[in-house]
Amino acid sequence: MASLKRKDRSRAQILDAADAAFRHSGFDGTSVEEIATCAGLTRKTVYNLFRSKEDIALGLIARAEAADSGYRARIAANDDALPLIEMVLIDSARWCLANPALARLALAPRERPSPEPPPDRPTFQGLMRDLVALGQQQGRIRQDEPAGFMALILLGIYGQAMLSALPQGEVKEADIRKIVRLVVEGIGERPIDERGGRD
Numbered sequence: 001m002a003s004l005k006r007k008d009r010s011r012a013q014i015l016d017a018a019d020a021a022f023r024h025s026g027f028d029g030t031s032v033e034e035i036a037t038c039a040g041l042t043r044k045t046v047y048n049l050f051r052s053k054e055d056i057a058l059g060l061i062a063r064a065e066a067a068d069s070g071y072r073a074r075i076a077a078n079d080d081a082l083p084l085i086e087m088v089l090i091d092s093a094r095w096c097l098a099n100p101a102l103a104r105l106a107l108a109p110r111e112r113p114s115p116e117p118p119p120d121r122p123t124f125q126g127l128m129r130d131l132v133a134l135g136q137q138q139g140r141i142r143q144d145e146p147a148g149f150m151a152l153i154l155l156g157i158y159g160q161a162m163l164s165a166l167p168q169g170e171v172k173e174a175d176i177r178k179i180v181r182l183v184v185e186g187i188g189e190r191p192i193d194e195r196g197g198r199d
Contacts, residue, residue, distance in 0.1 A: 011049050013039040015063060018056045027057060027101030054105070061106045064095060066122040071131075081135030082180065088131065089158055089176045092124065093165070100166050107159040115148045128155055141184060154183045 017038035021030040032053050036043045050056045074084055096103035106124075117126035128151040135141035141150065158179055165171040 007049065010039075010041060010045060011059070013041060014046055014049060014056060015059055018053075019060055022057070022060070022099065022101050027053070027105070032056075057102055057105050060099075061102055062123075064099075064102075065124045065127070068122060068124075068127050071127060075130055075134050078134070078138075081131055081138055081140050082184065085128070085131050085135070085154075086177050086180050088127065089180065090173050092158075093162060093171045093173075093176055096162050096166065097169060097171065100169075103162065103166060107163050115146070115152060117148070125151060125155060135184075154180070157183055 014035060018030070018035045021034055021038055024030075025034075030053070032046055033043055035053070035056065036046045039046070046056075050059065071084070071088055096107070117123040117129060129148045132141055132151045132154065133147035136143045136147060136150075158176070161175065161179055162171065165175075
């Protein structure tokens with residue numbers, strides 16, 4: 001395996017050090033100086049590669065989001081989309097509970113999400129859009145709305161549930177499955193026609 005360039009190695013060291021520090025002391029309890037020391041680098045090197053501690057945290061979130069190859073293989077194999085969506089959200093909930101400070105940043109971004117995820121990197125939003133699209137192809141999820149929009153609805157409800165669960169430090173798998181079921185089934189008793197009345 002080819003060795004990483006020095007810059008890439010340093011970025012990886014910083015992210016690894018920040019991951020350990022955030023788990024130990026939390027996001028607020030960790031300084032850039034501590035991250036640099038833990039990484040064996042200077043503070044200047046850290047700031048040359050990341051603008052801020054929040055930028056480091058966002059780098060960790062992006063690294064976690066990029067680790068979706070197992071899910072992507074199951075999408076390619078045309079696995080049943082609904083259990084796969086449940087599994088992805090349950091795995092995400094476990095990550096959120098293990099990384100509460102990062103989870104708060106990921107679940108409550110400062111910028112409003114767009115209907116389409118950024119095209120330049122793997123994202124959790126992109127993974128969910130592709131899972132919803134798979135469910136639409138399989139006839140398990142309604143097809144009259146774009147997959148990106150449907151994924152945002154699911155992620156919005158999931159995100160609020162996780163933000164509520166973080167202070168307690170636990171979330172039940174059954175609750176995640178219930179969120180998926182309710183989003184897929186909808187909350188209305190009967191379909192609503194175009195004029196807003198009941199069919």
